[in-house]
Amino acid sequence: MSASVVVREYACLTTAPVAPDDLDCAQVSESAFDWLCELSARFNSNGAKLLQVQGRRSLKWDSYVGVLETPCGTRLEIVPKHHEEGDCLQKGRQLLRKLIQRALDLKAREASVAGLELFEAPLSEWVMAQFLAELDLLVKRGVRFDYQRVEEEQRFLRGQLNVVAQMRQRPGKQHYFQIRHDVFQPNRAENRLLKSALEQVAKSTRDANNWRLAAELRAMLSDLPASRQIDLDFRAWSTDRLMAHYQAIKPWCELILNQQMPLAVSGEWRGMSMLFPMEKLFERYVEGWLRNCLVPGAELITQGKGIAKSLCKQGSEPVFELKPDFLVDNDGRRWVLDAKWKRAGQGAEKKKEALREADFYQLFAYGHKYLDGKGELALIYPRTRQFDQPLPPFDYSPDLRLWALPFDLDADRLLIDDEMQFTDCTKAAMGTAPLDQAVIPG
Known part of the structure; x- marks a missing residue:
């Protein structure tokens, strides 16, 4: 049960x-x-x-x-x-x-986004609803057909005669033709994957609207076979311009078919x-926000890509690679930012729960390797009722300091202290809004 x-x-x-x-x-x-x-x-x-x-x-x-x-x-x-x-x-x-x-980087259907607050179903039903909405739109626009080469034996000549196979015909079957021809049909990798995902949705959904739409789409796609080799079909998914209208549904299809x-x-x-993992979801969300709010000319580098440094070296071999979540470069200046999915608070006890000594040592190493010991670093935590404003800076030295900043997930903004110079590379409307204008979670 x-x-x-x-x-x-x-x-x-x-x-x-x-x-x-x-x-x-x-x-x-x-x-x-x-x-x-x-x-x-x-x-x-x-x-x-x-x-x-x-x-x-x-x-x-x-x-x-x-x-x-x-x-x-x-x-x-x-x-x-x-x-x-x-x-x-x-x-x-x-x-x-x-x-x-x-x-x-999923694109939800506008109708679902408009009713987001009213959609109280679990995550799986929401994913299936998004997939069905995209599939319904795709079917209305037209499923992509392609030519498939068929080699078969027939009583009539059609397409090309397979001369080699015809010469090897067994005695008594000379009246049959070995032919090859092209058939214009929807049996291609993308459509097989969509059919497999649709079957999975029809079997798993517990929502009446999802089940009804899935049944309608199954009837429309009844002639399509399901995928027997999901991994191979995903690798064969075409990205050319003729398949552009298939791109929006692909990530939903991957989620439903449990791809990695x-x-x-x-x-x-x-x-x-x-x-x-919630830590990665929060990190990716902050990354997307940063990309949208940086001023022209500022550059966002994630996980130290292309410029990764190590804590030390053994001979010429790097040991213990250091990869901060975000590096922001603008006009010759650099900031190091790290996102942490932890609940920071204002009181001494609350502060100890999230501000871990290991994180401070980690940011200290980032500061010396990526900022040469001079500049500003930041730990970004989710904003809560207890942590609704930046903490006073932590000084590693007179030239190197660390900030603990709250990120408001409801209002989509990073709350920054006026003393922190990071606002130089962000759009003013995004990072420096008054706290009383933000939505307090809960």
Whole structure:
């Protein structure tokens, strides 16, 4: 029997009864619990941390968000732990959809964007709705056909005669022709993948509107075969100008078919599962914001691409490569920025929870390797009610200082202190808006 469980990051999953509607603790079935333990072991063997086992009947989720479907039919939805008051579930779903769209550069249909606040379905249903909307538009515009070479035996001559095969014809079959010809049909890699994704949606959706549209599209595409080699068909996906109208649906198709996206994680079970590390989603979102708000002439470099430095060298061999999240260059000046998905606070105890000593050592190394010990660095945290303004700067030396800055995910802006010179390379309307104009989460 299928069941839906909704929790937040770092929630506790247990087989014991718990209070209903608690996003920080939820009950799962014994079969789902055992499968999650096996999945956690596979993650740990690959160097990723998904769950912490706490006793025999309890698991603690880590910072992955998204949807996970178990073989027994339990659909586990994990939303970001960002909003504390009000409708945390609805706001968490809205935030997660926004982060995934920016991180994977997905284009949502305008009708869905307009009704984003009213769409309360889980992430998987939203992804399937976006895929169906794109597929519906594509079918109305026309599915791409292509010529396919066919070699067959017929009683009549059509196309070209395959002379070699005809000469090897067995006695008594000389009245048959071995021919080759081209057939104009929609059986191509892109359409096979769309059919496979459509079948997956029709089987997995629990939303009446999604199921109805999926049934209509299945009837229209009934003659199309499904893909038997998904990886090979994705590699054969054409990007020429005649296939331009297929590009918008490709990322949705990849998500549904559990392909290895830059941030997605999929296991051996081929259910409707999409897990994303929240740290990477936040980092990608901040990157997209920075690209949009930099003034002309400023350059954004991610992960030190092309100019990566190392902490030290052993002979001529670099050791311990240093890759800050963002480098911003403008008019001969440089800033080093690092995004951290942690909850920083104003009080001393709250500050210690997020401002970790290891992060300060990391930024200290960045400052000396990328700024030659002179300049400004910043740690960017999500804005919360307790952390709604930049902290006073931390001085490594008279020439090198570190800022802790809040990023408002609801209002889409980085809050910067007037003393920090980073505003020189950002559009004034984006980075220096008054705090009282921003939306406080929760």
